[in-house]
Amino acid sequence: MLVSTDNSGATDKSAIWSRTISETYFPLSVQCHDPQAFNGSLRSWGLGILGLSEMHCDAVMYRRHKSHFAEEKDSSLLITIPQAGDVLFEQSSRETRCAPGSFLVEQGDMPYEFSHARRNKLWVLKVPTASVQSRLGPTERLSALTFDATSGVGSFFVGAVRNTIDSIEVINDAARELAGQHLLDLLCLSMRSDDRILDSSVSTIRAAHLQRAEQFIRDNLANPKLTPMLVAESCGISRRYLQGLFAENDCSVAGYIRDKRLTRCHETLTMGHDSSTMAQIAHKWGFYDHAQFCKHYRSRFGCTPTATRKKARTEAEHRPD
Template sequence: MIINSGRPTAPTGGDRWQKVVSEAYFPLDTECRNRADFFGEMDRWSLGVVGLSRIRCDGVLYRRRRRHFLDETESSLLIAIPENEEVQFSQNQRLTSCKPGGFIVERSDAPYEYWHERRNVQFVLKVPSASVRARIGPSERLGGLAFDARQGVASYFLSSLRAAISHIDQLDDAAREAAGNHLLEMLCLAIRSDNRVLDSNISSIRAAHLHRAEQFIRENLKNPELSPKMVAEACGISLRYLQQLLSESDQSINGYIRERRLNRCNEDLRAGGHGTTVAEIAYRWGFADQAQFSKHYKAKFNCTPTQTRKAADRYRNPM
């Protein structure tokens, strides 16, 4: 049986399963040994901007091809967490495996293959790439990385996920959104604590300076007085050197800060405000000028903040 958001539907084999996973995540191709008799079921929950699902299915290969995302304007990350069987994954010229007790990061904006040979149970988080970038910087280097979650903050992340699932039926929308935000923060902390996330193309000293600057910006986004000079002084580096560190973004330092503020505002707008106005969200993330916020927001997302909120409300409450 396939379960979608708590509503059972009749199983129809591999073709139906491909449709279910494509609707839950993004377009994918699937391959399995016996398409007619394929078994799969899925539970889905919405936790604000975070999507959470639990999959039980036979052995299958998922293939994300370039044609699947050529016209997509937003990218996502899938966090796959196997519970019973080892899974294999290939992306970014990385071929890796992940056993129960770990998780794999999958990028939606690059081709990949993901497979397991026997029936498996898995949890899957779907998070906007922009939400991850706002917390840990560029997400391009994450695709294909497997993380050991048997200890440290990664272990706490998995424990938090299982705790959320065990209580999810008793949570209202506001509590689910809070749970989603917590999982997102723990996920990013777990990823950031891994040394492989540092950019291997720059020296360890520059990587440390870049990490410190990005972290200071993330921690002070809500401060409307945040400035390039403040970042440079906090990191003990010059303004010129700071700009060199952030040169990969092809932006000024102010532009870099503004983009991360816009991403956090977009995240809050899509999650629902529970009475919070657009102006309050903008101010929360350091925008003192509402008109400038709306201008920059529309330039980045090709819609107004109000349109984003209305579209998210329609998605959560379809007619």
């Protein structure tokens, strides 16, 4: 999809931009220096569960208020990669400046302010919060953090975003969905390599053990032998101690494993062009009893796996090119 205010005859071009931004990402208030002269263009594409966009626009301020997300059921993160100039961001009492050569994490279910003082070019990924949580854990610690994209995995991730944009018009919908999964995995890998992510929320030995156990689980969801005993042994603690750590958070080890596996199954089922069978998807993420899988899936998502897949394929069939 391509939207531009350049050829619009409207007297308030900022209103068009506000509507475009809200429809592409989520509701935001937009403040422009000169609403009549404002110029912006935005291209956006669906990559399965991810959204990807490229925008060029004049100086602007975006504000996300509590009223914007009070009724939203599913939260998202925005990953902004500035190309032409710095952006300023404030959320959760954190203020940061993100320059070209880095990328910024914005949490959609919390108020924030985002601005750039001159015309800029941005790449933006919209990512389901649950998908990041299933790979990295709690996302609150990511809010307003900037990550280096000049070397290592961060550079690889941004390079993959660039290559995707360059190739997006010549690949089919199935390839776009796979590209989205690839970008999601690279994004989480690049953030995980930052010491702030693994250490920022750890304040006690028990918290450190819990975080290590949770990350081991998230990294081994596809292992059919993933059990509480394996987790405990891999983390160098007893099974009883491990169960106590999770009980303190009103959860069981098995329940945590099941929840993360259900999230990964849901990701695949929402890919309208994925050709895997229901059994293959369930087996890939450790579910070998179809009836139990369907029961837990319905309890978690409020519908059957079949209904999710049918909805995703219907939407894919009717999605404009």
